[in-house]
Amino acid sequence: MKYDFKSIEEKWQKKWSDSGEFKIDENTDKPKYYTLEMFPYPSGNLHMGHVRNYSIGDVVARYKKMQGFNVLHPMGWDSFGLPAENAAIKNGLDPADWTWSNVDNMRGQLQRLGFSYDWDREVATAKPEYYKFTQWMFEQLYKHGLAYKKKSYVNWCPSCATVLANEQVVNGKCERCKSEVGKKDLEQWFFKITDYAQRLLDDIDKLDGWPDKVKSMQTNWIGRSEGAEVKFKIDGRDDYLTVYTTRPDTIFGVSYMVIAPEHPVIDELISGSETEAQCREFIKKVQSQSEIVRSATDTEKEGVFTGTYLIHPFTGDRIPLYLANYVFLDYGTGIVMGVAAHDQRDFDFAKKYNLPIKIVIQPEGQNMKSEDMTEAFAAEGIMENSGQFDGMNNKDALKTIIEYLEENGIGERKVNFRLRDWLISRQRYWGAPIPVIYCPHCGEVLVPEEQLPVLLPQNVKFTGQGQSPLSECEDFVNTVCPKCGAPAKRETDTMDTFVCSSWYFLRYCDPHNDKMPFDKDKADYWMNVDQYIGGVEHAILHLLYARFFTKALHDFGYIDCCDEPFKNLLTQGMVLKEGTKMSKSLGNVVSPEEIIEKYGADTARLFIMFAAPPERDLDWNDTAVEGAYRFLNRVWRAVDDLKEYLTDEKPNQSDLNEDEKKLRLAVHSTIKKVTYDCDRFNFNTAISSIMEMVNALYVYKEKTEKENYNKAVITEAVNALIVLLSPFVPHITSELWEMIGKTSNLSVEKWPEYDEDALVVSEIEIVLQINGKIRDKIKIDPNLSPDQMKELAMSSDRINELIDGKEVVKCIAVPKKLINIVVK
């Protein structure tokens, strides 16, 4: 019989779907295991990255299930987002129709790959029954003071015609469409993720199962720094400006101050000053610069004197205040001390504008002169020109100076984060509407919970310009105030899709609940996610937001079991073709559909799991895919040949001949190895050891006459082969299972255990070395003591020949491995 993957895969996929094979619930004594792959955006078709992501997840799910866990393995759709709306603008399609037809197509593709999802738990963020609770989440955050509206300079993508979160701006460009992002002064909705900055940072240490890379990326993104805020009095006035510095020890080295051009106090400061005209011109110039130019390290530092002086709190000196393009409004206070001698940026600026360079820290044992300096001195040293702090080590001085600042009311210790609040409103249609109503009498009012969801209106015009399409939709905008009943208007912005995906893993725990986003007991049963799998591109955005949501929901009392969503994280590598990323423009895209058509889902899955370890990039190789297909055929033929030599009897180790023992050894060492490897996600080596076992089976077949087959040993080998292979290639193994007469369900078959007795060998080969070089190999009883081993080694003719006439200095024997004789 031939391996007909097409009919086999169709047959089993239908069986699984008809019987609800992968349906799961909480009513069991088994320990739970929640494995989750990042849900896809329904772009229309699966790509190889998806196939890899979900193949890895499916192997984990099936393996854990066979090990006796109650496995939650769900799938869903991150189905709000811009492409649907762009399709509407371009082709006049309804975003919902476009989305749901893509979902149907992709669901079919996932099913053709044989993934073991509990489809009853499917979620889609764009369904009212889901976004109802996204809106509920917004309201919870609002009620706890974590959602608020403010006017600020925000990132604006002209092409997407919407604002963006800081995390969505990559090198000054929109992470979605790559257009240059500008700034706009707008009133927008934010989530106060900064309230959680310290906890999000501290708890990174708890994430043992996360890759270091992702942890360090999050650490850098949160960007904690310690320093002080210091007040400088404005000369000739009674008020102060406050600066933030991480180097209060250099405060005596301040020779000028710099302020961000957008700073709100500037207008007042420069009005009427002699440099007003230049200042205004400079501000205009800086604002016209793109974020990329502005934030590039090599952009020349420029500035203009404001006409204002500040008074140094220690020396009383008058310090000139400059506008400068290298100071940012949104970090610290937007005002910085200029310490030319000890900061490279300040040094460059001071050189350009001829500002004094004042040394206050000397490298130990040296006497630097400012006129000789070619770059700033930022290392440790001894304080000088710093009044009562002279002679101190600058690290000690830093602490002492902060204490002094606090005691004298000049300043205070301050921790700063780079993390900004999360801007969540978007001027787009295809997202969850923000459930807020503006009443002329009551102001900002939440839509009452019982009125959720605020539904997206239909028959909306998409122009792709200006305001959110919702704002043109009279029926939607006009409503009544839930508090006073007066005519009122709805918020017309929708939420960033990252809000929807920040809690979907909780919804899978209880996907049909229409009262609450999830039942607390169910969430406490399933959470947290034992294994999360996805691309590293979400290292900051999604993973940070999901952590924030989980912590907030935990604090609000909706989950008890954890305040971190993902216990273990696997970031899988990319799928490449000839070393480069697959892309339409390069024309090197390998379509999963074609591969399934040509070789079947099992071959696609096997190749992907075999070709590289999961976290590494994988280079697609057509001939190696053939190799995977060849292997499955080899397995098929072996089982087909041997199916008539099966028995119910178990092998008896003591009755076996050498060939039978060898086969049994191969089988049981493979069980051991595959189990070990699967526990560590070394799927490529797990598969290679199964291949070795198949090779051993062929050797046995070759060497043994059919009438002498040991049926018990063969049966054990065939069973183990099918079971061990089943998480990787579920269709062919299900068919083979049935073919050898099994009626039980393979997907819940108990994972095999190896038999120690089968691993015992009477003889092993060890290596004889002289001075670390291999000179001979001998076969010995593995249980020999080191002394017995040495004795045997010394009786080797070859060894005696080589050490003849030399002095044996030392002899090392490592049981079961080698003997090394050291001679002079």
Place this chain on the structure above:
RNA sequence: GCGGGUAUGGCGGAAUUGGCAGACGCGCCAGAUUUAGGUUCUGGUGUCAGCAGACGUGAAGGUUCAAGUCCUUUUACCCGCACCA
């Protein structure tokens, strides 16, 4: 500049603890089967050398009886952040 990572045959990749470097697969070479091609089965395949042997895990040192693995220095490449005061 800061942070994370990678480097092993023609290629993808193995090598749990320091203990036979190159498992497994691809490719290639040969043999068997076949009218032939394909398929399948078997054997070979790091480099140099006829053999013995020597060399070999980015580079250079070191520790050790023994190093891909540990230590020091260094190079190249990939990824992330970056005028953050």
